[in-house]
Amino acid sequence: MDDALRLPHPTSAHPARVYNVWLGGKDHYAVDQEAAELAARANPTIVPSVRANRAFLGRAVRHLAAAGIRQFLDIGTGIPASANTHEVAQRAAPTSRVVYVDNDPIVLSHARALLVSGPEGQTDYVQADARDVDTILESASRTLDLDQPVGLMLVAILQYIRDSEDPWDLVRRMLDRLAPGSHLVLSHPAVDIAVREVAESMQIYNERAAAHASATPRTRDGVQRFCHGLDILEPGIVTLTQWRPDPADAQDDTLPMWCAVARKA
Numbered sequence: 001m002d003d004a005l006r007l008p009h010p011t012s013a014h015p016a017r018v019y020n021v022w023l024g025g026k027d028h029y030a031v032d033q034e035a036a037e038l039a040a041r042a043n044p045t046i047v048p049s050v051r052a053n054r055a056f057l058g059r060a061v062r063h064l065a066a067a068g069i070r071q072f073l074d075i076g077t078g079i080p081a082s083a084n085t086h087e088v089a090q091r092a093a094p095t096s097r098v099v100y101v102d103n104d105p106i107v108l109s110h111a112r113a114l115l116v117s118g119p120e121g122q123t124d125y126v127q128a129d130a131r132d133v134d135t136i137l138e139s140a141s142r143t144l145d146l147d148q149p150v151g152l153m154l155v156a157i158l159q160y161i162r163d164s165e166d167p168w169d170l171v172r173r174m175l176d177r178l179a180p181g182s183h184l185v186l187s188h189p190a191v192d193i194a195v196r197e198v199a200e201s202m203q204i205y206n207e208r209a210a211a212h213a214s215a216t217p218r219t220r221d222g223v224q225r226f227c228h229g230l231d232i233l234e235p236g237i238v239t240l241t242q243w244r245p246d247p248a249d250a251q252d253d254t255l256p257m258w259c260a261v262a263r264k265a
Helices: 015-022 030-042 046-066 085-092 105-114 133-140 167-176 195-208 220-225
Strands: 071-075 097-102 122-127 151-155 183-189 257-263
Touching: 015 030, 015 046, 015 105, 030 046, 030 195, 046 085, 046 151, 046 183, 046 257, 071 085, 071 133, 085 097, 097 105, 097 133, 105 122, 122 133, 133 167, 151 167, 220 257
Parallel strands: 071 097, 071 151, 097 122, 151 183
Antiparallel strands: 183 257
């Protein structure tokens, strides 16, 4: 974290760094540690949810690779951890190409050093806000062929886009620019599971986050709207551990996050 440490210390929590705390990482600041610990105290399912979310990402990437997807656009990637998208994809298909997107310069400093492709594939990193569809897709096209199917990874990121900013339209605009056969991989905090705990933990986090990074959990129906016009793969919109679990995966259907994988026809 040498490069990151030379950056000005932030005064508000950032999602990527808070997530890093929950994953047991060391690449964060005191403001992120405080937000993460207080939110997890209010909602003890947060840490298991974060780990289950990481496992879901791996299963979804393996599924897409098995289905022939060789390109991935991972938006809101966060600070690199174990089993990053390109590692999972390139284990299954070494020629896979992956573009990571995040808006935190700390993530950028780590991504450049750690998100290194295997010799047959390719990785790249774009520093951009998830709301900036044009910049993301124009930059991603340096590495990805958008005329061929892409796995669009929106894993635990859309909660940071407020209803007033129309995240559903944002997803639609991204998918409109991607080729038929592309897939959306989506996970999202739920407002209709563990209602009291989620509300309290979100309030704690939002009080410590920058205004542009406040979080909005959503209902199952709200999450399903992101998949409008797509073919939702079985088993549909489900909680994290219900999506095609591996035999060794822990089962906990009470974790308050929805997830889905859907295909563009």
